[in-house]
Amino acid sequence: MSITTTTHLNFRGDARQALEFYQSVFGGDVTIATYGDLGMPADAPGADGVVFGQVVTPEGFRVMAYDIPGQTGGARETGSTRRENGVTLTDQSFFVSVRCDSLDDAQGYWRQLAVGAIVVEPLAASAWSPGFGMLTDRFGVTWIVDVAAVHPAA
Known part of the structure; x- marks a missing residue:
C-alpha cells in the first residue's frame, strides 16, 4: 500500500500568484483550474479564482491551493x-x-x-x-x- 499526503493551502484571492511563485522556487508543473473553468458564469464575482491548483515536481515536492469563495484581499490571515x-x-x-x-x-x-x-x-x-x-x-x-x-x- 502507498499513501501520499499533500499540503493544501487556502488563499484569499492570490492562490494563482502563490502557485506560480512556488513553481518558480521548486520547479515542476503547475495546474490551475478556475471556478469559471468549472461552470461559474465568467462575469460572476470570483469566477477567475482558483478552485483547484497544484505544483508537482518529479523530486517529490507537491502543494495544492485554492481561493476561498467570497474571500479577497490577498495575503491570508494566518497569525504570527x-x-x-x-x-x-x-x-x-x-x-x-x-x-x-x-x-x-x-x-x-x-x-x-x-x-x-x-x-x-x-x-x-x-x-x-x-x-x-x-x-x-x-x-x-x-x-x-x-x-x-x-x-x-x-
Whole structure:
C-alpha cells in the first residue's frame, strides 16, 4: 500500500500568484483550474479564482491551493510566528516543511522563498541539522527548510 499526503493551502484571492511563485522556487508543473473553468458564469464575482491548483515536481515536492469563495484581499490571515528567548511562538496551526538532502539545495530554495518573506529563524546549522531555517513567505505561509541529518551507521 502507498499513501501520499499533500499540503493544501487556502488563499484569499492570490492562490494563482502563490502557485506560480512556488513553481518558480521548486520547479515542476503547475495546474490551475478556475471556478469559471468549472461552470461559474465568467462575469460572476470570483469566477477567475482558483478552485483547484497544484505544483508537482518529479523530486517529490507537491502543494495544492485554492481561493476561498467570497474571500479577497490577498495575503491570508494566518497569525504570527516568531522566535523569542530561543523558543518558537506561534498561533498558526501548521507549517510547511521542506527537507533537503544537501545544504546547497536547502540554500537554493531558501534564497527564493525568502524574497518578500519575514525570516523567523535564518537558515543555519543547528543541533539536529546541517541547515535549518524558518520564514513566513509573502503569501502568509510559514515554511521550515532543513537538511536531513546524516547519522553514522550503527
